[in-house]
Amino acid sequence: NVPLFTNNTFLFLQDWYELQRAVEFVGLDHYAYYLIPGDSYYWDYIYVNLNCNVSRFPWSPEFQCGSGMMMFGPATSQHQRMVTFFSLSAGMVGMNYYMFVERERWEGFCPVTQDGKVREEWFAHRHMFRILHEIDWKNLSRECQIGLLWYQEHYWHFLYEGGGIIQPDDYTVVASKDYGHLAQEPLWLYTKTLIDADVDFDLVDVRAELSRYPVLLYAAPAFLDEEYQRKLAEYVKNGGTLVFLSPPPHLDVEQKECRLLVEELGIGKGKEINSKQTLEIDGRSFPVYVAESYDGMDVEPVLRTREGAICACRRHVGEGSAYMIGFSALDREVLLELLGILEAPLFVRADNPFVQTSLHRNEERTVVVSINRDAEGHTVRIKIFPDLGLTPEHWVEEMFTRKKLEISTDQAVELHIPGKDVAVFEIRKKGIGRIDLDKDKLIQGYFKL
Incomplete structure (x- = not known):
C-alpha cells in the first residue's frame, strides 16, 4: 500500500487519465521558460489546467526555478513570479522548485548557491x-464553472491522421511566434479566444466528472x-x-x-451555407463566417443574421439545454456577446486582451490574480461579477506594491500591470487581518507553504 508518484513530462501522447489508475500521484514537470513569447502562453494553459483538473493531487515535482546548462533560461525573478502565479491560478496546488539550491549543471538563477549562500x-x-x-x-x-471539453481520442486522431501536434516538445519550437498550423483545431482556436476574452474556463476531460460545470463547450x-x-x-x-x-458528434471512434x-x-x-454574413446583437453589428443555418428545423431560434439565416438555435432536453x-x-x-446570451457563469474579467484574471474566494476574503502576458505594461479595468456585498468597510489592496485601490459601485478596479x-x-x-508570519519562521520555513 505504498503510494507511488511519477515525474511526468506531460506530453499529450500519454493518456494521463488512465495513467492514474496505476500511479497514485501524477506529477507535472513544468518548465515555462518560454511562457511569454508568441502562442506559448495558450499552450501552457492547456498543459497545466488540463492536467490539474484530473490529477488527484495537482502538483509539480519539477517546477521551474534554476537555470540549467541544457538551453534553458536564464529566467528572472519577475518571470518566476509570473510563472508561479500563472500555475497556481490554473489549478496547481503544490510545487517543488527545481533547482532551488544550485548543483552541478544548474547555475545562475538558483536562489541558493551550492555552499548555502542566498x-x-x-x-x-x-x-x-x-x-x-x-x-x-x-x-x-478558484471560481470557474465553464468547461471546454477535451477527448484523448481527438488528439490521437489529429496526431496520427493529420500529422500535427498539440504541443511541440522542443522549447525552441514553443518559443516561435506562431505555430497554429501545428494545432488541434478547433479546440486550439477556441482556447486562444477564451483566454483573449478573459473567460473563466477549464479544460475538462469528457471522462471526468462533468456536473460541477453548468456550461460545457x-x-x-x-x-x-x-x-x-x-x-x-x-x-x-x-x-x-x-x-x-x-x-x-455523429460517429464513434x-x-x-x-x-x-x-x-x-x-x-x-444544419444546412451548409458557408458565407460571410452580419450578426446583430443588442444594437451592435459583427461580421461573422456562417458555416450552417438551422432554418426549417424543429429548434428554437436564438440568433439570426441580418440576411435572415438562423445561425444559433436551442433545444430544451430534460432539465437542460443544447445549443447549436x-x-x-x-x-x-x-x-463575449454569445456567452451573455447563454447566461454563462462569469466571475472576473479584464478589459484588455493581454490580461488574464482569476477569482479566488473564501468567507473572509476575495483575491484576484491578474497576469499581463504582453511585453508592454497595461492599465486595465477589472470587473468582478458575483455580488461581494461591498460596504465602506471593505479594503482593496494590491499585494506586491501595498497600494490601496479604489473599487467602483459596479465592482470594478483599475490598476497598472507592468509587461510580463x-x-x-x-x-x-x-x-x-492578514495571515502573517513571524519573520524568523518565514525565513527558515517559507518553503513549507
Whole structure:
C-alpha cells in the first residue's frame, strides 16, 4: 500500500487519465521558460489546467526555478513570479522548485548557491511566499464553472491522421511566434479566444466528472465514443447546458455512424451555407463566417443574421439545454456577446486582451490574480461579477506594491500591470487581518507553504 508518484513530462501522447489508475500521484514537470513569447502562453494553459483538473493531487515535482546548462533560461525573478502565479491560478496546488539550491549543471538563477549562500532571487521568492500566506491562498477556492471539453481520442486522431501536434516538445519550437498550423483545431482556436476574452474556463476531460460545470463547450471533431455520447446526453437531461461550437458528434471512434447523442438531444447538422454574413446583437453589428443555418428545423431560434439565416438555435432536453452555434465565434467581442446570451457563469474579467484574471474566494476574503502576458505594461479595468456585498468597510489592496485601490459601485478596479508581470489584489473587510508570519519562521520555513 505504498503510494507511488511519477515525474511526468506531460506530453499529450500519454493518456494521463488512465495513467492514474496505476500511479497514485501524477506529477507535472513544468518548465515555462518560454511562457511569454508568441502562442506559448495558450499552450501552457492547456498543459497545466488540463492536467490539474484530473490529477488527484495537482502538483509539480519539477517546477521551474534554476537555470540549467541544457538551453534553458536564464529566467528572472519577475518571470518566476509570473510563472508561479500563472500555475497556481490554473489549478496547481503544490510545487517543488527545481533547482532551488544550485548543483552541478544548474547555475545562475538558483536562489541558493551550492555552499548555502542566498542570491537576490531568494528574496523575490520569500516575497511571493509571504503574500501567499497573507492572503491565505491554500484556503481559497478558484471560481470557474465553464468547461471546454477535451477527448484523448481527438488528439490521437489529429496526431496520427493529420500529422500535427498539440504541443511541440522542443522549447525552441514553443518559443516561435506562431505555430497554429501545428494545432488541434478547433479546440486550439477556441482556447486562444477564451483566454483573449478573459473567460473563466477549464479544460475538462469528457471522462471526468462533468456536473460541477453548468456550461460545457464542445469544439472538436464530430466523433465520440458511444459511452461518452451517452454521458453528455445525461449531462444535459440533468440540467447542464451543452454548447456545440462545432458540429455535434455523429460517429464513434472507429468513424462508424453513432447518432446516440444527436438523437437523444433531438438535434442534427444544419444546412451548409458557408458565407460571410452580419450578426446583430443588442444594437451592435459583427461580421461573422456562417458555416450552417438551422432554418426549417424543429429548434428554437436564438440568433439570426441580418440576411435572415438562423445561425444559433436551442433545444430544451430534460432539465437542460443544447445549443447549436453555426457561426465562427472566434472574435473576442462576438464570443463575449454569445456567452451573455447563454447566461454563462462569469466571475472576473479584464478589459484588455493581454490580461488574464482569476477569482479566488473564501468567507473572509476575495483575491484576484491578474497576469499581463504582453511585453508592454497595461492599465486595465477589472470587473468582478458575483455580488461581494461591498460596504465602506471593505479594503482593496494590491499585494506586491501595498497600494490601496479604489473599487467602483459596479465592482470594478483599475490598476497598472507592468509587461510580463502579475498583480494580485485582495478585497476584505477592514476588521479582518492578514495571515502573517513571524519573520524568523518565514525565513527558515517559507518553503513549507
